[in-house]
Amino acid sequence: MNDKMFLRLIGQNEKTQLQTIIACNQYTKKFGLSLTEQDVLVLMNDRKSSLKEQERIEFGEGILPKLIFAFCDSPYIYQENYVDVIGRLQDIFYYYKNESMDELSDDELLDYMKELFDGKCEGSLDYLEETCLEHISREIRAGRQGFTGGDTDEF
Amino acid sequence: MNFSEEEILQLLSDRVRKYTSNESSSVSYEKARQLMGSILFCMEDAQSCSQNNEKKLTLFHKKMNAKEAFEVGLNKKKVKIKETQKLFETIMKTFCTYQNQCYYDTIIKGMPGFFKTYDVEYNAQNHILTLDYPLITAPSLNLKGIDLIYEYLKRTWIEQCFLSSFSYDNILDILKNYHKKHEELIFNICRVVFRNAIGCVLLDKSIYELMIQCDERELLKRLGDSKNVAELEAILIEAFERMLNLHFNNNQEYFVYFLNEIKDFAFEIKSNAENNHLDKIFLGSTTVEPQNQVIYKDGSPMEDEKLRELIDGLSQIRFLTEKLDMIKTQVKSLEDLKEVLKECFFDEEFLNVFALLSTNEIEVLKEEIIQKIEYNEELEEWEIAFKKEMITRESKNKEEKRSIT
Structure with missing residues (x-):
């Protein structure tokens, strides 16, 4: 099984993904955030290169819709920096x-990210990237307990 | 059985979802490769199953989709795990390691670990164990996962059954002759026993004796010298068949299993006969080497600081007798003495220190210096002096002996 074959699967259903992400606008509108089709294509391209860089393969609709729903109510995100953030x-x-060696589920990692981004990281x-999450993932790799669904006060 | 890439990738996507309990939308390439490997490994089994089994043929003609083929294959693997476990339990009832550590580690320690950790659902192609103990005929390199373990255990069972026909003590005697530290070696025990048994057949003696004496080995050498490899092979096969007829009820399983060994065996007999080393393959009690190893226990070395003080003290003393007195009273180990010799004595002084050594100490130092020379290591000044001294002592001894005779 070569990498090309994996990547073909990532490329599948791009249209559906685009529609799903555009549909998120209905919810994010109340926070003053929305994405154009062009923005979504940029994000989807970012996703591809990010997955490739991290040597990961993603099935289904991807993490973008979840990410958007999780972060749209953040006080630090506004229309001007929305796509970049x-x-x-x-x-x-x-x-x-x-x-984190895949020890955290998608939802757990998103929860941590959101909590830290809005809280300690301001x-x-x-x-967020270089200090807070680095600390959590180091603890996870060291096999210390308390990073699945726990609070993040200590960070 | 051919499936489209899309079909297989869809299956992979399902397996990833199941693997992550739908909690993660992505997995690493490494994990995806592992899952894909597992899928393909199981599907291979479905293919062979549909080709071999008539009942399944109908299913095959109905054109199984990738998912069905995977399910069939996976179930087959699960059945095979149970079969392998049963086989392992049967082996363990009478299993004997013949004191070999590698055999113990592979079967007794390794196999239960395999059954505990083998993941047929998501990593079926990984057999986890390195299977270090070598078999006479190793399983095919194409085998993976539970297929490999099953085949390995099946062959282990054949070897164990063969070995159990001989007395435990006789096997151990043979192994001791094979190598002093046979317990630590990674080698096939059955091969050693099989070769000696065949040797016994060639000598027309009971195979259960196993041991081959020096004069008997001479007869085998004559045989090895007079025939070429092909002739030897024919003779060995004939002897092997005779052995199977007489002692193993013409066991065809043994015949097929050990047949591969005969070719190598014939070749080795020929080359060892030419080099006069048949004692390496036909083992017997007479090949035991006399044990003349020096058993020496060194005293405990002093702490680094104390040793440094002693060396400083010795360097300041002018008279040799005083130096020797200090050594007598303070140096309790050869390790310290070597340091002192290196730092505080020169030229003729060395001989006076060597005179203080006991025979055992001299033997130990001699061994060390010989090893250093073998490994082309540079000798210290005192070691060169020691070597010279030993040569002169030996030549003196020889002269004395000559004058007595």
Whole structure:
């Protein structure tokens, strides 16, 4: 099984994915956020390269809709930085899936990210990526308990 | 059985979802490869099953889809795990390691671990164990997962059955002759026993004795010298058949299993006969080497600081007698003595220190220096002096002996 074959699957259903993400606008509108088709295509391209970089393969609709729903109510995201932040969060998400050795489920990792982003990081993506999540994933790799569904006060 | 890539990828997508309990939308390439490998491994089994089994042929003609083929294959693997477990239990009832550590590790320690951790659902192609103990005829390299383990155990069972025909003590005697530390070696025990048994058949003696004496080995050498490899092979096959007829009820399973061994065996007899080393394959009690190893227990070395103080002290003393007195009273181990020799003594002084050594200590130092020379390591000054001294002592001894005679 070569990598090309895997990547073909990633490329499947792009249209459906695009529609799903555009449909998220209905919900995010109340927070003053929306994505154009062009934005979605940029994000989907980011996703492809991010997956490739992190050597991961994704099935189904992908993480973007979940990411959008989780972060749209953040006080640190507004229309001007929406696409950039979601794109960056997507990269961080895949990176930390690997770093946490897949020990965290998608929802758990998203919860951590959201809580830290709105809380301790105060909207700083660098602090989220380089300090807070790094600490969590190090703890997970060391086999310490308490990182699945727990609170993040100590960070 | 051919399936489209899309069909297989859809199956992979289902398996990934099941593997992650639908909690993760993505997996690493490595994990996806593992899952895909597992799917293909199971599907291979469905294919062979539909080709071999008439009942399944109908299912095959109905054109199984990828998912069905995978399910059939997976179920077949699960049945095979049960069969393998049964076979393992049967083997364990009478299993004997003949004191071999590798055999113990592979079967007694490794196999239960395999059954505990083998993941037929998501990693069926991974047999986990390295199966270090070598068999006479190793299973095909194409085998993987439970198929490999089953085949390995089946062959182990044949070897164990063969070995159980001989007395445990006789086998151990043979193994001791094979190597002093046979317990630690990674080698096939059955091969050693089989070869000696065939040797016994060639000598027209009971195979259960196993041991081949020195004079008997001479007869085998004559045989090896007079025939070429092909002739030897024919003779060995004939002897093997005779052995099976007489002692193993013409067991065809043994015949097929050991037949591959005969070719190598014939070749080895020929080359060992030419080099006069038949004692390496036809083992017997007379090949035991006399044990002249020196048993020496060194005293405990002093702490680094104390040793440094002693060396400093010795360097400041002018008179040799005082130096020797200090060594006598303070140095309790050869390790320390070597350090002192290196730092505080020169030229003629060495001989005076060597005079203080006991015979055992001299033997130990001699062995170490010989090893250093063998490995082309540079000798210290005192070691060169020691070597010279030993040569002169030996030549003196020889002269004395000559004068006595």
